[in-house]
Amino acid sequence: MASFHALVFVALALVSAAPMAVVAGDPDILTDFVVPTNLLGVPMNVTADFFTYTGFAFPFLPPATFSVMKASMKEFPALEGQSVSYAKLRFPPGTVNPTHTHPRAAELLLVLEGALSVGFVDTAGKLYTKDLVVGDMFVFPKGLVHYQYNQGAGLAVALSAFGSANAGTVSVPLTVFGTGVDDVVLAKSFKTDVATVQKLKAALTPPPSPKN
Structure with a gap:
């Protein structure tokens, strides 16, 4: 009886894990391919x-x-x-x-x-x-x-x-230093000073585009 209960437990675990496996990648589609549509939602001719x-x-x-x-x-x-x-x-x-x-x-x-x-x-x-x-x-x-x-x-x-x-694609340098995380938070996280953090931020931030 104990072994039967163990088998039931394993089966339930596998069933409950199945939806998680499905969402781990791209969602399945129900057609051969996704047909593009125009602005009115009408399917376009595919060649x-x-x-x-x-x-x-x-x-x-x-x-x-x-x-x-x-x-x-x-x-x-x-x-x-x-x-x-x-x-x-x-x-x-x-x-x-x-x-x-x-x-x-x-x-x-x-x-x-x-x-x-x-x-x-x-x-x-x-x-x-x-x-x-x-x-x-x-x-x-x-x-x-x-x-x-x-x-x-x-x-x-x-x-x-x-x-x-x-x-x-998640860039580690840009995510850490180029998205506006507070300088003090970064300085404490990397055990450095705010001046160093600001230098790194400046190197990763593109200069502003000139205005016409």
Whole structure:
């Protein structure tokens, strides 16, 4: 009898956990794909062009800074409901994709050109790092803080796949120092002084646009 009660308990636990598993990723859709509508709510005519994205090439001779081209639901509406997206990352020598997280998906990174040093920190505070070369893949678990860094002398290019049409990106430096958190709170949190906090904030805040 005791074993029967244990089995019932396990079954109930699995059933109660099922809805949580469903909401952990993108919501399922009840059609093959999401048909776009016009301003009047009328479904638009869909052709093969709707399923094609051609904006994934970097601009000619981009600046010598880290840059990323995204193909998420925002840039490629056909991805809505499909639980997949991509990003193409370009790292000139000495550049970094600063510490950040993706709250809605894991990231699978493939090095296409050059070499990258990557790492992430788990919820126990352990740092995992790896030096990658062309053809190497590395997975960043969902929601964990991670980075990529090109410490070599040549260009590095990588492709990232996400298990969400809208993985989201939360920049750690910008979130901490660029969103208006009180200077005193930050100074106490990082065991430093307000002047240092203000210096960091100034470095992360773009100058105001000139008024015409």
